[in-house]
Amino acid sequence: MIGVRETTSRRRVRLTPVRPAGWWFDAVLLAGFVALTAALARGHLLGLDLGVSEWAFTHDPAPLYWTARVFNLLGQGGGLLLPLSGALAVAVAWRRRTIRPFLLVAAALMVTMLTIGPLKLWTDRAAPTASVKEPFLAPEEAVQIFNHLPAGAYSMSYPSGHVANAIVWYGVIALLLASLTVGRLPTGLYRLVRYAPPAILLVTTTYLNFHWLTDGLAALLLGLLLDRILHRVPWDDLPLPAAARRWDHPFVRAA
Template identity: 60%
Template sequence: MHDTPKVRPGVRLRPVRPAGWWFDVLLVVGFVAITVSLATGHLFGLDRAVDEWAAAHRPPAAFTAAMVLNHLGQGGPLTAIGAALAVLLAVRLRSVRPLLVPVAAFALTTFTVGPLKVWTARPAPSASVKEPFLPVEQTLPLFQSDLPLRFAQSYPSGHVANAIVWYGVLALLLAPVLRTYGRGLPHRVVLAVRIVPPVVVLCTTTYLGWHWLTDSVAGLLVGLLLDRILHRVPWDTLPLPGRLRDVDRPFTSAP
């Protein structure tokens, strides 16, 4: 199955792996299934079991290490690094196209993950041990819109979703940046950049009790879907306004 349907003359979607739209549909179905299960009171036992195990296995050294490693998923620094790489590449190539990538990533995550958090209104596990000090049973359900917004933004995990999207952006920009300096980026390094940090963030976020396991899994599904959307965009051939055509050069590597 080809993953490059023609959009308009000269513009084709970039291929992703696994190819085709079936995997995107699977991600959406998975997210909907988890959301419906939580909304109907299921999976609470799994979430509590994982959280209780983590709480009972947090020696100081492991806790500190998890805190440090979890910074890999901080959205602000990731956005700044992605923007810096895009600016560097734009200057090196004298092209506006690299700047489109972090702008699109920021817009896509802002208008999907944020609204989902507000809509689902789920507290974090830690809401039972610090403000607002909810009973444990009340920290599990979705749609608790009666709580202040700052206490009910746990589902899906923004740390996990942002990590997947932004490390995908870094991988997309890093290879062409290095090429401008006459260096290559091995494929295994690209895979490591895209896979290792999000997995670390998922594990540490859940281990620290900042998110329920289902929050993290839902963030994984949303992040993968957004990542596939961004990597399908034909960055080198998107039509640009006339004023920008003087600073129009391709930058992505061949897929």
């Protein structure tokens, strides 16, 4: 009987469907990220980045600039996204009597730290503002990827952490909100929470010259890939230790 129960339990743990269905879209996202990185390494698209950056530098009236700065706060990971996700996880855990939301938050933190940060270090790209402040690089030098920048210079522009993190964390926040409201969260509001902040951050980080345009485009590809990985995990069905038996209720199905 124990063997039958274990087999049945294992069969229930299946990957959660995502849209578009199948792994082909994940492959497209990964291939797109690799292709974009390779194109930049060969010197392609750098003119596009420089052109967009120059336009942003010359079209920054104070009201528009400060509006963009305010909206850019949506991408503050340690100051907003992680605390908000943690607070929602606590609320959902208490309401649903489950520790499973903490697994989702921990996994989101892990996948972003293990991918975005190392990629930034590896690609060694300066921000557009490196041409107007330390180390005062020529724009044609600052835009280069796989650069050899002076010691202490900011060299973590590619891909945009604001955009990639926003895709992952606002996906987590939207799911937790839907669970907390027991599925009563309006579809329009769910989509607004999930998709509007990454789009806003793509625009603001580029307009403010915090990032090159292709930094944000690469982050979109990477963020969507990480988001699909997280949403494939069957959080409600993952086996938990016996000690957590009283706190192992599902929370995704409640959404």
